[in-house]
Amino acid sequence: MQDVYMSRLHELTIILYALSVLFYFFDFMHNNQRANKTAFWLLSFVWALQTSFLIVYMKDTGRFPVLTIMEGLYFYTWVLISLSLAINRLLKVDFIVFFANMLGFIIMAIHTFAPVHESSGKIAEKVVSELLFIHITAAILSYGAFSLSFIFSVLYCVQYNLLKKKQWGKRLIRIPDLAKLEYVSYLLNVISVPILLIALILGIQWAIIQKPDFFWYDPKIVGSFIVLLIYSIYLYLRATNKLRGKNIALLNIMNFLMVMINFIFIGKFSSFHF
Template identity: 50%
Template sequence: MNWIYDLTIVLYALSIIGYFIDFLQNNRKANQFAFWLLSIVWILQSVFFVLRMLKDQRFPILTPSEGLFFYAWILVTFSVVMSRFFRVDFLVFFTNVLGFLLVSIHLFAPTGQASAVLEKQLFSELLIIHITMAFISYGAFSLSFIFSFMYLLQHGMLKRKKWSKRLQRFGSLSYLEKLSFRLNTIGVPLLLLSLILGVVWAFWKLNDFTLLDAKVISSFVVLLVYSTYLYQKVGRGVQGKTLALWNVAAFLVVLINYFLASTFTEFHLWYK
């Protein structure tokens, strides 16, 4: 499986280079070539994921390394699908810069294996659904962040009166804000359901489970921050740059939850 992963990294890098050329030069041929490379990357990632699943005889998302790979796969999947249905040209470029970062971290992250006893305990349908829904919500939040980042970038260009073809390809500010909001309306309920399933499973399966665990607390903080975002938008009518900045800050909380809080958790470290 190593050669598949190595080839994926190379094609992923070439795809991002193609999107970067398009971003700088408005080169449609480079954009199309990069998209087809990205499609191949998605296929190779999917093959790698299936082979890993067949090898380990389980859904490979239990360890931090596996989680990073699954997170990156979700981002590639979302970006490929959304690029076909939404005309936001630079979405795929920005999304896959983040995705490539995750793949690169996965390359050097400890592979870690769950012990046989713990793996047997962890492997249940409820837990798999909990983890999968959490990662899908993170994927939605990631794309929402990309849209808000693009909003702020375009807003700054408009304020400085930097008119160009590149600016036209960003899409309207209202369109970017709408897509960002819709993704968060998907991510929030998914994360809520994921946390409910996770807490229920932990109470039944783990003897030392506590709601005061760092990962649990930070996950509920993420839910609170994004729920506040929805309230700001729907309840108070906040929009524009203020809402975009809030969304960017909310995604930073997601990153803290995923990378930092995981180092202090008592029961999310499922590897040796």
């Protein structure tokens, strides 16, 4: 009975999430503040429900829910919503929550409607350790920050094109200036890269201890180090002023595509990521 109840709550969450996306899209197209406020409160309610689910799940399982791909997707969505709401609150960036919402809704839908594999839970119980917990949590936090950095770069390109085409209007005014968008995007990557590095170091240490047949050229490890490398190159080019403006924004967008490929697809070919 409890499982049915929780399932219905998950369905309600995805419906509210969809409504929030629709209201944010309406606001994006028509600059409607009432729609913006409605979408914000819907998203806040979704965040509260997700937080409750996480607490209940941790109480039932006795561990933090990041040890399977479905748990990771759910926690990733929660991190994305939390960071976007916080940034919107602190920096008053109207469209950041809209774009983060679209990305988070896609991930949430994948989590909600994906088939359940009981074996994943059994495997997760076997690999519980503080080292693994910190590794996965740090990796997902870094991916969440990379996601928001990507969204700021997308907004930069939108604002850049509006200015270039001289399309003055309310939408142009509501998007922050180019310098602010570029700086916040850069700052998020500055935070994300060392967190990802820590996650990789701890993950490799765990693998060496737990997996006698561990090998360095595992696809997931290679993919993660590629992500670390391309973002390190981004930071170098931005810090030395060798690449600025729209070019650095486009590079950041391309980098994020590699993040998604590594997070969603490459892990399927790993010998120990499941």
